[in-house]
Amino acid sequence: MIKTGKEYIDSLRGRALKIYLFGELVDEPVDHPIIRPSINAVARSYDLAIEHPDLASAISPMTNERVNRFAHIATSAADLVQQNEMQRRLGQLTGTCFQRCVGMDAMNALHSVTYEIDEAHDTSYHKRFCNFVELVQSSGFVVGGAMTDVKGDRSKAPHEQSDPDLYVHVSRKTDEGVYIRGAKAHQTGCINSHWLLVMPTIRLGERDRDFAIVGAIPTDSKGITYIYGRQSCDTRAMEDGDIDAGNAEFGGQEAMIIFDDVFIPWDKVFMHGEYNFAAMLVERFTCYHRRSYVCKSGVGDVLIGAAAAAADYNGVERASHVKDKLVEMTHLNETIYSTGIASSHLAKKMKSGVYLNDDMIANVCKHHVTRLPYEISRLAQDLAGGLMVTAPSQKDFENPDVGPLVDKYLKGRAEVTTEDRLRILRLIENMTMGRNAVGYLTESMHGAGSPQAQRIQIGRQAQLEYKKSLARTLAGISSDEE
Numbered sequence: 001m002i003k004t005g006k007e008y009i010d011s012l013r014g015r016a017l018k019i020y021l022f023g024e025l026v027d028e029p030v031d032h033p034i035i036r037p038s039i040n041a042v043a044r045s046y047d048l049a050i051e052h053p054d055l056a057s058a059i060s061p062m063t064n065e066r067v068n069r070f071a072h073i074a075t076s077a078a079d080l081v082q083q084n085e086m087q088r089r090l091g092q093l094t095g096t097c098f099q100r101c102v103g104m105d106a107m108n109a110l111h112s113v114t115y116e117i118d119e120a121h122d123t124s125y126h127k128r129f130c131n132f133v134e135l136v137q138s139s140g141f142v143v144g145g146a147m148t149d150v151k152g153d154r155s156k157a158p159h160e161q162s163d164p165d166l167y168v169h170v171s172r173k174t175d176e177g178v179y180i181r182g183a184k185a186h187q188t189g190c191i192n193s194h195w196l197l198v199m200p201t202i203r204l205g206e207r208d209r210d211f212a213i214v215g216a217i218p219t220d221s222k223g224i225t226y227i228y229g230r231q232s233c234d235t236r237a238m239e240d241g242d243i244d245a246g247n248a249e250f251g252g253q254e255a256m257i258i259f260d261d262v263f264i265p266w267d268k269v270f271m272h273g274e275y276n277f278a279a280m281l282v283e284r285f286t287c288y289h290r291r292s293y294v295c296k297s298g299v300g301d302v303l304i305g306a307a308a309a310a311a312d313y314n315g316v317e318r319a320s321h322v323k324d325k326l327v328e329m330t331h332l333n334e335t336i337y338s339t340g341i342a343s344s345h346l347a348k349k350m351k352s353g354v355y356l357n358d359d360m361i362a363n364v365c366k367h368h369v370t371r372l373p374y375e376i377s378r379l380a381q382d383l384a385g386g387l388m389v390t391a392p393s394q395k396d397f398e399n400p401d402v403g404p405l406v407d408k409y410l411k412g413r414a415e416v417t418t419e420d421r422l423r424i425l426r427l428i429e430n431m432t433m434g435r436n437a438v439g440y441l442t443e444s445m446h447g448a449g450s451p452q453a454q455r456i457q458i459g460r461q462a463q464l465e466y467k468k469s470l471a472r473t474l475a476g477i478s479s480d481e482e
Contacts, residue, residue: 002140004050005043012039012192015220019191019255021228029191033237035228037251041098042142042192044250045070045090056086060137062130067137070100073111074355080344084294088337091298095431097252097439099189101295103143105288106197107133108354110214110270113281115352117274125270126352132216132268136195144193144219146184146257147285149201158204158211168198168259169210170272177265178272180213184257186446191226191255193219198259200271203279212278214271215264223262229254231435241394243423246430252439286457287359289448290366294340299431299440300333300376306427307380313412313421314385325379332372339365360461367454369444377432377441388425389433397422 002008012030019026021034029035049056049068058072058079059065074080083104090098111133114125136143149158152166161167168182180198190196196217204212217224231252233245242248271277308326311317339361346358381388387410397406397419407418430436445451472479 001138003046005040005047008043008046008140008142009039011194017191017220017226018224019226019228026228034234035191035253037096037237037247037249038099038189038253039192041094041096041250041252042100042189044094045098045100046140048086048090048093052089055082055089058082062134063137065138068140070104071107071133071137071141071143072104073133074108074347075353077345077347077355077357080291080347080355080357081341084291084337084341084344087292087295088298088301091295092301093298094250095247095299095302095427096250096436097188097295097443098250099144099192099253100142101289101292102145102147102188103193103197105285105292106145106147106199107136107143108288108356109281109285110197110199111354112350112352112356113277113284114270115350116280117271117277119351120277121274123274128267129270132270139194141194142189142192143195143197143216144187144190145199145285146187146190146196147199147201147282148184148186150183150185150256151201157208158202159207164210167201167211168213170213171261177263178213178215178269179261179263180215180259181261182259184259186229187255187257188443188447189253190219190257191228192253195219196257198264199281199285200278202282204275206275208278209273209275212271212273212275213264214269214281216268216270217262217264221262223260225258225260227256227258229256231438233430233434237435239394241398243394243397243419243426246426246428246434247436251435252443254438283359283457284356286448286453287356287362290454291340291343291357291362293366293369293444293448294337296369296373296440296444297333297337297340299436300329300336300373303376303380303428303431303440304329304333306424306431307383309424310380310384310388310421310428313416313424315413322383325383329376329379332376336365336368336372339368359457363454363457363461366448367451367458370451370454373440373444377437380428381432384425384428388429391422391425394422 002011056069057066058069060067114129118126149167152161158167165182171179171181199214236245311322316322343357343361347355350356392406397403411418412421
Protein backbone atom coordinates (compact mmCIF):
# COMPACT_ATOMS: atom_id res chain seq x y z
CA MET A 1 0.00 0.00 0.00
CA ILE A 2 1.23 3.49 -0.87
CA LYS A 3 1.37 5.56 2.32
CA THR A 4 4.14 8.16 2.11
CA GLY A 5 4.98 10.83 -0.41
CA LYS A 6 8.17 9.02 -1.31
CA GLU A 7 6.33 5.74 -1.86
CA TYR A 8 3.88 7.58 -4.08
CA ILE A 9 6.66 9.11 -6.19
CA ASP A 10 8.35 5.72 -6.50
CA SER A 11 5.03 4.19 -7.65
CA LEU A 12 4.98 6.48 -10.68
CA ARG A 13 8.29 5.29 -12.07
CA GLY A 14 8.66 2.93 -15.01
CA ARG A 15 5.07 3.08 -16.26
CA ALA A 16 6.03 3.82 -19.89
CA LEU A 17 3.29 6.41 -20.35
CA LYS A 18 3.08 7.98 -23.80
CA ILE A 19 3.51 11.67 -22.91
CA TYR A 20 4.33 14.50 -25.30
CA LEU A 21 5.81 17.74 -23.98
CA PHE A 22 7.24 20.40 -26.31
CA GLY A 23 6.72 17.99 -29.22
CA GLU A 24 8.89 15.26 -27.74
CA LEU A 25 8.18 12.02 -25.90
CA VAL A 26 8.99 12.19 -22.20
CA ASP A 27 11.20 9.33 -21.08
CA GLU A 28 10.49 9.42 -17.32
CA PRO A 29 8.00 12.06 -16.13
CA VAL A 30 9.09 11.72 -12.50
CA ASP A 31 12.46 13.20 -13.40
CA HIS A 32 11.30 15.88 -15.81
CA PRO A 33 11.90 19.32 -14.26
CA ILE A 34 8.60 20.75 -15.54
CA ILE A 35 6.50 17.78 -14.41
CA ARG A 36 8.20 17.03 -11.07
CA PRO A 37 6.78 20.02 -9.10
CA SER A 38 3.25 18.77 -9.84
CA ILE A 39 4.21 15.32 -8.58
CA ASN A 40 5.61 16.88 -5.41
CA ALA A 41 2.27 18.61 -4.79
CA VAL A 42 0.39 15.30 -4.92
CA ALA A 43 3.02 13.65 -2.72
CA ARG A 44 2.34 16.29 -0.07
CA SER A 45 -1.20 14.93 0.29
CA TYR A 46 0.23 11.58 1.41
CA ASP A 47 2.58 13.08 3.95
CA LEU A 48 -0.14 15.31 5.37
CA ALA A 49 -2.22 12.20 6.11
CA ILE A 50 0.66 10.87 8.21
CA GLU A 51 1.36 14.19 9.94
CA HIS A 52 -2.33 14.93 10.66
CA PRO A 53 -4.35 11.71 10.33
CA ASP A 54 -7.57 13.19 11.73
CA LEU A 55 -7.46 15.90 9.07
CA ALA A 56 -6.26 14.05 5.96
CA SER A 57 -7.32 10.45 6.54
CA ALA A 58 -10.42 8.58 7.70
CA ILE A 59 -11.57 5.10 8.73
CA SER A 60 -13.21 3.56 5.70
CA PRO A 61 -16.46 1.63 6.34
CA MET A 62 -15.54 -0.46 3.28
CA THR A 63 -12.15 -1.73 4.47
CA ASN A 64 -12.28 -0.81 8.18
CA GLU A 65 -8.81 0.61 7.66
CA ARG A 66 -7.49 4.15 7.82
CA VAL A 67 -7.30 5.53 4.28
CA ASN A 68 -6.33 8.80 2.69
CA ARG A 69 -9.28 11.19 2.86
CA PHE A 70 -9.05 11.77 -0.90
CA ALA A 71 -10.08 8.10 -1.36
CA HIS A 72 -12.80 8.15 1.31
CA ILE A 73 -16.55 8.11 0.64
CA ALA A 74 -18.21 10.79 2.78
CA THR A 75 -20.60 9.16 5.24
CA SER A 76 -21.50 12.35 7.11
CA ALA A 77 -21.55 16.11 6.75
CA ALA A 78 -18.53 16.14 9.07
CA ASP A 79 -16.59 14.12 6.47
CA LEU A 80 -17.28 16.79 3.86
CA VAL A 81 -16.24 19.55 6.26
CA GLN A 82 -12.99 17.69 6.92
CA GLN A 83 -12.39 17.49 3.18
CA ASN A 84 -12.62 21.28 3.04
CA GLU A 85 -10.29 21.73 6.01
CA MET A 86 -7.79 19.39 4.34
CA GLN A 87 -8.08 21.20 1.01
CA ARG A 88 -7.37 24.57 2.58
CA ARG A 89 -4.36 23.19 4.45
CA LEU A 90 -2.88 21.65 1.32
CA GLY A 91 -3.35 24.94 -0.50
CA GLN A 92 -1.37 26.60 2.28
CA LEU A 93 1.38 23.98 2.10
CA THR A 94 1.81 23.92 -1.69
CA GLY A 95 0.61 27.31 -2.96
CA THR A 96 -0.86 25.54 -5.98
CA CYS A 97 -3.29 22.88 -7.21
CA PHE A 98 -2.57 19.52 -5.55
CA GLN A 99 -4.69 17.69 -8.15
CA ARG A 100 -6.65 15.17 -6.09
CA CYS A 101 -10.02 16.88 -5.60
CA VAL A 102 -11.45 15.85 -8.98
CA GLY A 103 -11.00 12.14 -8.29
CA MET A 104 -12.37 12.47 -4.76
CA ASP A 105 -15.46 14.32 -5.93
CA ALA A 106 -16.01 11.92 -8.84
CA MET A 107 -15.93 8.89 -6.54
CA ASN A 108 -18.38 10.45 -4.10
CA ALA A 109 -20.74 11.39 -6.95
CA LEU A 110 -20.58 7.93 -8.52
CA HIS A 111 -21.39 6.25 -5.22
CA SER A 112 -24.93 7.64 -5.25
CA VAL A 113 -25.45 7.67 -9.03
CA THR A 114 -24.48 4.01 -9.57
CA TYR A 115 -26.82 3.06 -6.71
CA GLU A 116 -29.72 4.85 -8.35
CA ILE A 117 -28.98 3.44 -11.81
CA ASP A 118 -29.12 -0.05 -10.30
CA GLU A 119 -32.39 0.83 -8.59
CA ALA A 120 -33.93 1.91 -11.91
CA HIS A 121 -32.42 -0.66 -14.28
CA ASP A 122 -31.55 -3.68 -12.10
CA THR A 123 -27.88 -3.40 -13.04
CA SER A 124 -24.84 -4.18 -10.88
CA TYR A 125 -22.84 -0.98 -11.29
CA HIS A 126 -22.84 -0.01 -7.61
CA LYS A 127 -21.22 -3.25 -6.46
CA ARG A 128 -18.61 -2.97 -9.21
CA PHE A 129 -17.93 0.61 -8.22
CA CYS A 130 -17.59 -0.19 -4.51
CA ASN A 131 -15.12 -2.96 -5.39
CA PHE A 132 -13.10 -0.39 -7.31
CA VAL A 133 -13.15 2.04 -4.36
CA GLU A 134 -11.91 -0.73 -2.07
CA LEU A 135 -9.05 -1.37 -4.50
CA VAL A 136 -8.15 2.32 -4.51
CA GLN A 137 -8.31 2.55 -0.73
CA SER A 138 -6.39 -0.64 0.04
CA SER A 139 -3.64 0.22 -2.47
CA GLY A 140 -3.37 3.95 -1.74
CA PHE A 141 -3.92 4.91 -5.38
CA VAL A 142 -4.56 8.37 -6.83
CA VAL A 143 -7.65 8.62 -9.03
CA GLY A 144 -8.06 11.26 -11.72
CA GLY A 145 -11.56 12.29 -12.76
CA ALA A 146 -11.83 12.65 -16.56
CA MET A 147 -15.03 14.54 -17.35
CA THR A 148 -14.41 17.45 -19.75
CA ASP A 149 -14.70 16.48 -23.42
CA VAL A 150 -13.23 18.68 -26.15
CA LYS A 151 -16.85 19.22 -27.37
CA GLY A 152 -16.30 20.33 -30.98
CA ASP A 153 -19.29 22.35 -32.21
CA ARG A 154 -21.00 23.24 -28.94
CA SER A 155 -24.30 23.99 -30.67
CA LYS A 156 -24.62 20.27 -31.47
CA ALA A 157 -25.24 17.21 -29.32
CA PRO A 158 -22.53 14.51 -29.19
CA HIS A 159 -24.27 12.30 -31.77
CA GLU A 160 -24.59 15.29 -34.14
CA GLN A 161 -20.85 16.09 -34.30
CA SER A 162 -19.09 15.74 -37.65
CA ASP A 163 -16.47 13.67 -35.82
CA PRO A 164 -17.84 11.38 -33.07
CA ASP A 165 -14.45 11.37 -31.35
CA LEU A 166 -15.03 14.94 -30.15
CA TYR A 167 -16.91 13.31 -27.26
CA VAL A 168 -15.61 10.15 -25.60
CA HIS A 169 -17.78 7.24 -26.71
CA VAL A 170 -17.92 3.47 -26.94
CA SER A 171 -16.34 2.43 -30.22
CA ARG A 172 -17.08 -1.29 -29.83
CA LYS A 173 -17.95 -3.85 -27.19
CA THR A 174 -17.13 -7.52 -26.64
CA ASP A 175 -17.94 -10.21 -24.10
CA GLU A 176 -14.95 -8.97 -22.07
CA GLY A 177 -15.73 -5.25 -22.02
CA VAL A 178 -15.91 -2.06 -24.08
CA TYR A 179 -13.46 0.06 -26.06
CA ILE A 180 -13.59 3.86 -26.03
CA ARG A 181 -12.38 6.61 -28.35
CA GLY A 182 -12.16 10.38 -27.95
CA ALA A 183 -10.33 12.95 -25.86
CA LYS A 184 -10.58 14.68 -22.50
CA ALA A 185 -9.17 18.21 -22.11
CA HIS A 186 -7.84 20.21 -19.15
CA GLN A 187 -7.18 17.03 -17.19
CA THR A 188 -5.78 18.03 -13.82
CA GLY A 189 -3.09 15.70 -12.50
CA CYS A 190 -3.95 12.90 -14.93
CA ILE A 191 -0.34 11.86 -15.49
CA ASN A 192 0.19 11.81 -11.73
CA SER A 193 -2.76 9.45 -11.19
CA HIS A 194 -2.81 5.66 -11.08
CA TRP A 195 -6.38 5.38 -12.40
CA LEU A 196 -8.71 7.52 -14.52
CA LEU A 197 -12.46 7.67 -13.98
CA VAL A 198 -13.92 8.52 -17.40
CA MET A 199 -17.36 10.19 -17.24
CA PRO A 200 -19.76 12.02 -19.60
CA THR A 201 -19.53 15.80 -19.53
CA ILE A 202 -23.08 16.97 -20.40
CA ARG A 203 -26.76 15.99 -20.34
CA LEU A 204 -27.36 13.29 -22.96
CA GLY A 205 -30.32 12.26 -25.10
CA GLU A 206 -31.51 8.87 -26.31
CA ARG A 207 -29.40 9.09 -29.48
CA ASP A 208 -26.32 9.71 -27.32
CA ARG A 209 -26.32 6.25 -25.72
CA ASP A 210 -22.80 5.45 -26.94
CA PHE A 211 -21.52 8.54 -25.11
CA ALA A 212 -23.09 7.49 -21.78
CA ILE A 213 -20.04 5.61 -20.58
CA VAL A 214 -18.38 5.63 -17.17
CA GLY A 215 -15.39 3.43 -16.42
CA ALA A 216 -12.11 3.10 -14.54
CA ILE A 217 -8.93 2.82 -16.58
CA PRO A 218 -5.29 2.46 -15.45
CA THR A 219 -3.34 5.51 -16.62
CA ASP A 220 -0.81 3.29 -18.39
CA SER A 221 -3.43 1.47 -20.49
CA LYS A 222 -2.68 0.67 -24.12
CA GLY A 223 -3.99 3.30 -26.52
CA ILE A 224 -3.70 6.36 -24.26
CA THR A 225 -1.65 9.40 -25.32
CA TYR A 226 -1.07 12.40 -23.06
CA ILE A 227 -0.24 15.85 -24.43
CA TYR A 228 1.10 18.04 -21.64
CA GLY A 229 -0.31 21.57 -21.36
CA ARG A 230 1.87 24.68 -21.45
CA GLN A 231 1.92 26.98 -18.45
CA SER A 232 3.13 30.56 -18.28
CA CYS A 233 6.84 30.73 -17.39
CA ASP A 234 7.02 26.92 -17.25
CA THR A 235 10.52 26.71 -18.73
CA ARG A 236 11.92 28.53 -15.70
CA ALA A 237 11.74 25.12 -14.01
CA MET A 238 14.40 23.95 -16.47
CA GLU A 239 16.85 26.71 -15.54
CA ASP A 240 19.54 26.50 -12.89
CA GLY A 241 18.61 28.01 -9.54
CA ASP A 242 15.29 28.27 -7.74
CA ILE A 243 14.60 32.00 -7.32
CA ASP A 244 13.11 32.85 -10.72
CA ALA A 245 10.64 29.94 -10.58
CA GLY A 246 8.94 31.62 -7.63
CA ASN A 247 7.71 28.29 -6.24
CA ALA A 248 10.34 25.79 -7.29
CA GLU A 249 9.04 22.83 -5.31
CA PHE A 250 5.33 22.72 -6.14
CA GLY A 251 3.21 23.19 -9.26
CA GLY A 252 0.02 22.07 -10.96
CA GLN A 253 -0.57 19.93 -14.02
CA GLU A 254 -3.03 19.89 -16.91
CA ALA A 255 -2.94 17.64 -19.96
CA MET A 256 -5.11 16.42 -22.80
CA ILE A 257 -5.83 12.68 -22.89
CA ILE A 258 -6.38 10.90 -26.22
CA PHE A 259 -8.17 7.52 -26.07
CA ASP A 260 -7.55 5.36 -29.14
CA ASP A 261 -9.71 2.26 -28.68
CA VAL A 262 -8.84 1.91 -25.00
CA PHE A 263 -10.25 -1.20 -23.33
CA ILE A 264 -12.39 -1.17 -20.17
CA PRO A 265 -13.33 -4.60 -18.73
CA TRP A 266 -16.95 -4.99 -17.64
CA ASP A 267 -16.04 -5.09 -13.96
CA LYS A 268 -14.69 -1.52 -14.30
CA VAL A 269 -17.72 -0.19 -16.23
CA PHE A 270 -20.11 1.82 -14.04
CA MET A 271 -22.50 3.24 -16.68
CA HIS A 272 -23.14 1.94 -20.18
CA GLY A 273 -25.93 3.50 -22.18
CA GLU A 274 -28.03 4.86 -19.30
CA TYR A 275 -28.08 8.28 -20.92
CA ASN A 276 -30.81 9.65 -18.66
CA PHE A 277 -28.45 9.44 -15.66
CA ALA A 278 -25.65 11.47 -17.28
CA ALA A 279 -27.14 14.78 -16.12
CA MET A 280 -27.50 13.46 -12.57
CA LEU A 281 -23.83 12.47 -12.52
CA VAL A 282 -22.64 15.80 -13.92
CA GLU A 283 -24.77 17.79 -11.47
CA ARG A 284 -23.73 15.79 -8.42
CA PHE A 285 -20.08 15.88 -9.39
CA THR A 286 -20.16 19.64 -9.90
CA CYS A 287 -22.02 20.07 -6.61
CA TYR A 288 -19.14 18.37 -4.78
CA HIS A 289 -16.46 19.99 -6.89
CA ARG A 290 -17.70 23.58 -6.72
CA ARG A 291 -17.46 23.61 -2.94
CA SER A 292 -14.06 21.89 -3.23
CA TYR A 293 -12.77 25.24 -4.47
CA VAL A 294 -12.18 26.22 -0.86
CA CYS A 295 -8.68 25.02 -1.77
CA LYS A 296 -8.24 28.47 -3.32
CA SER A 297 -8.58 30.00 0.15
CA GLY A 298 -5.49 28.04 1.18
CA VAL A 299 -3.60 29.29 -1.85
CA GLY A 300 -4.97 32.75 -1.05
CA ASP A 301 -3.49 32.50 2.44
CA VAL A 302 -0.07 32.08 0.85
CA LEU A 303 -0.58 35.01 -1.51
CA ILE A 304 -1.80 37.28 1.30
CA GLY A 305 1.24 36.30 3.33
CA ALA A 306 3.54 37.02 0.40
CA ALA A 307 1.95 40.44 -0.16
CA ALA A 308 2.27 41.29 3.53
CA ALA A 309 5.91 40.17 3.49
CA ALA A 310 6.61 42.27 0.38
CA ALA A 311 5.16 45.33 2.09
CA ASP A 312 7.26 44.57 5.15
CA TYR A 313 10.43 44.18 3.08
CA ASN A 314 9.64 47.49 1.36
CA GLY A 315 9.29 49.19 4.74
CA VAL A 316 5.64 50.20 4.26
CA GLU A 317 3.90 47.65 6.44
CA ARG A 318 2.54 50.34 8.79
CA ALA A 319 0.94 52.48 6.09
CA SER A 320 -2.83 52.64 6.54
CA HIS A 321 -3.61 51.87 2.89
CA VAL A 322 -1.38 48.77 3.06
CA LYS A 323 -3.20 47.51 6.14
CA ASP A 324 -6.54 48.19 4.48
CA LYS A 325 -5.59 46.24 1.35
CA LEU A 326 -4.51 43.26 3.44
CA VAL A 327 -7.82 43.39 5.31
CA GLU A 328 -9.70 43.44 2.00
CA MET A 329 -7.69 40.48 0.70
CA THR A 330 -8.45 38.55 3.88
CA HIS A 331 -12.15 39.42 3.69
CA LEU A 332 -12.39 38.15 0.11
CA ASN A 333 -10.43 35.00 0.89
CA GLU A 334 -12.57 34.10 3.89
CA THR A 335 -15.71 34.65 1.81
CA ILE A 336 -14.60 31.83 -0.48
CA TYR A 337 -13.89 29.56 2.45
CA SER A 338 -17.08 30.39 4.32
CA THR A 339 -19.43 29.55 1.47
CA GLY A 340 -17.63 26.31 0.63
CA ILE A 341 -17.62 24.99 4.17
CA ALA A 342 -21.23 26.12 4.74
CA SER A 343 -22.24 23.97 1.77
CA SER A 344 -20.55 20.97 3.38
CA HIS A 345 -22.16 21.61 6.78
CA LEU A 346 -25.61 21.51 5.13
CA ALA A 347 -25.03 18.12 3.47
CA LYS A 348 -27.84 15.59 3.15
CA LYS A 349 -27.71 11.80 3.08
CA MET A 350 -28.35 10.14 -0.30
CA LYS A 351 -29.98 6.75 -0.90
CA SER A 352 -26.60 5.03 -1.18
CA GLY A 353 -25.45 6.37 2.19
CA VAL A 354 -23.02 8.98 0.86
CA TYR A 355 -23.58 12.60 1.87
CA LEU A 356 -24.03 15.35 -0.74
CA ASN A 357 -23.34 18.98 0.16
CA ASP A 358 -25.79 21.84 -0.44
CA ASP A 359 -25.96 22.64 -4.15
CA MET A 360 -27.04 26.29 -3.98
CA ILE A 361 -24.23 27.34 -1.64
CA ALA A 362 -21.70 25.23 -3.56
CA ASN A 363 -22.53 27.24 -6.66
CA VAL A 364 -22.30 30.49 -4.72
CA CYS A 365 -18.85 29.39 -3.50
CA LYS A 366 -17.62 28.61 -7.01
CA HIS A 367 -19.10 31.83 -8.38
CA HIS A 368 -17.11 33.78 -5.79
CA VAL A 369 -14.03 31.84 -6.90
CA THR A 370 -14.49 33.03 -10.49
CA ARG A 371 -14.02 36.61 -9.26
CA LEU A 372 -12.36 37.06 -5.89
CA PRO A 373 -8.92 35.49 -6.56
CA TYR A 374 -8.50 38.01 -9.38
CA GLU A 375 -9.06 40.92 -7.00
CA ILE A 376 -6.80 39.33 -4.36
CA SER A 377 -4.13 38.97 -7.04
CA ARG A 378 -4.57 42.59 -8.16
CA LEU A 379 -4.07 43.80 -4.60
CA ALA A 380 -1.04 41.53 -4.18
CA GLN A 381 0.55 43.01 -7.29
CA ASP A 382 -0.31 46.49 -6.02
CA LEU A 383 1.52 45.82 -2.75
CA ALA A 384 4.44 44.08 -4.46
CA GLY A 385 5.27 46.96 -6.79
CA GLY A 386 6.68 46.94 -10.31
CA LEU A 387 9.89 45.17 -9.29
CA MET A 388 7.87 41.96 -9.29
CA VAL A 389 8.11 41.90 -13.10
CA THR A 390 11.21 43.97 -13.80
CA ALA A 391 13.76 42.37 -11.47
CA PRO A 392 16.87 40.88 -13.08
CA SER A 393 17.29 37.12 -13.24
CA GLN A 394 18.95 34.93 -10.65
CA LYS A 395 21.90 34.53 -13.03
CA ASP A 396 22.39 38.30 -13.03
CA PHE A 397 22.11 38.37 -9.25
CA GLU A 398 24.81 35.71 -8.97
CA ASN A 399 27.07 37.20 -11.68
CA PRO A 400 30.38 38.39 -10.13
CA ASP A 401 30.33 41.62 -12.14
CA VAL A 402 26.73 42.87 -11.92
CA GLY A 403 25.52 40.79 -8.98
CA PRO A 404 26.89 43.19 -6.36
CA LEU A 405 25.14 46.06 -8.17
CA VAL A 406 21.83 44.20 -8.12
CA ASP A 407 22.32 43.48 -4.44
CA LYS A 408 23.13 47.13 -3.71
CA TYR A 409 20.39 48.84 -5.68
CA LEU A 410 17.50 46.40 -5.12
CA LYS A 411 17.79 46.39 -1.37
CA GLY A 412 14.76 47.37 0.65
CA ARG A 413 14.90 47.44 4.43
CA ALA A 414 18.48 47.17 5.66
CA GLU A 415 17.84 44.10 7.79
CA VAL A 416 16.24 42.16 4.90
CA THR A 417 18.52 40.60 2.31
CA THR A 418 18.03 41.49 -1.34
CA GLU A 419 17.74 37.79 -2.12
CA ASP A 420 14.80 37.37 0.27
CA ARG A 421 13.10 40.40 -1.25
CA LEU A 422 13.52 38.96 -4.74
CA ARG A 423 12.26 35.56 -3.63
CA ILE A 424 9.00 36.89 -2.23
CA LEU A 425 8.42 39.01 -5.34
CA ARG A 426 8.99 36.02 -7.60
CA LEU A 427 6.50 34.01 -5.53
CA ILE A 428 3.84 36.67 -6.11
CA GLU A 429 4.69 36.68 -9.82
CA ASN A 430 4.45 32.88 -9.89
CA MET A 431 0.99 32.89 -8.29
CA THR A 432 -0.57 35.79 -10.17
CA MET A 433 0.93 35.50 -13.67
CA GLY A 434 3.36 32.56 -13.67
CA ARG A 435 2.80 28.81 -13.80
CA ASN A 436 0.77 28.63 -10.57
CA ALA A 437 -1.60 31.31 -11.83
CA VAL A 438 -3.04 28.44 -13.88
CA GLY A 439 -4.39 26.88 -10.69
CA TYR A 440 -5.21 30.09 -8.83
CA LEU A 441 -6.74 32.24 -11.58
CA THR A 442 -7.77 30.58 -14.86
CA GLU A 443 -8.72 27.31 -13.20
CA SER A 444 -10.75 29.37 -10.72
CA MET A 445 -12.61 30.87 -13.66
CA HIS A 446 -13.30 27.72 -15.70
CA GLY A 447 -12.77 24.71 -13.43
CA ALA A 448 -15.97 22.83 -12.43
CA GLY A 449 -17.83 24.92 -14.99
CA SER A 450 -17.41 28.50 -16.15
CA PRO A 451 -19.30 31.36 -14.41
CA GLN A 452 -22.51 31.01 -16.43
CA ALA A 453 -22.84 27.38 -15.31
CA GLN A 454 -23.04 28.51 -11.69
CA ARG A 455 -25.47 31.30 -12.53
CA ILE A 456 -27.79 28.80 -14.21
CA GLN A 457 -27.78 26.56 -11.13
CA ILE A 458 -28.27 29.51 -8.78
CA GLY A 459 -31.18 30.71 -10.91
CA ARG A 460 -32.81 27.27 -10.83
CA GLN A 461 -32.72 27.26 -7.05
CA ALA A 462 -33.53 30.91 -6.38
CA GLN A 463 -37.10 30.09 -5.14
CA LEU A 464 -38.42 33.39 -6.47
CA GLU A 465 -42.10 32.42 -6.20
CA TYR A 466 -41.61 31.48 -2.55
CA LYS A 467 -39.75 34.71 -1.87
CA LYS A 468 -42.46 36.75 -3.61
CA SER A 469 -45.04 35.12 -1.37
CA LEU A 470 -43.03 36.14 1.70
CA ALA A 471 -42.93 39.73 0.49
CA ARG A 472 -46.65 39.81 -0.37
CA THR A 473 -47.57 38.46 3.05
CA LEU A 474 -45.55 41.12 4.89
CA ALA A 475 -46.87 43.83 2.58
CA GLY A 476 -50.44 42.86 3.40
CA ILE A 477 -51.33 41.63 -0.09
CA SER A 478 -53.97 38.92 0.09
CA SER A 479 -53.85 35.94 -2.20
CA ASP A 480 -56.97 36.99 -4.14
CA GLU A 481 -55.21 40.20 -5.21
CA GLU A 482 -52.29 38.39 -6.82
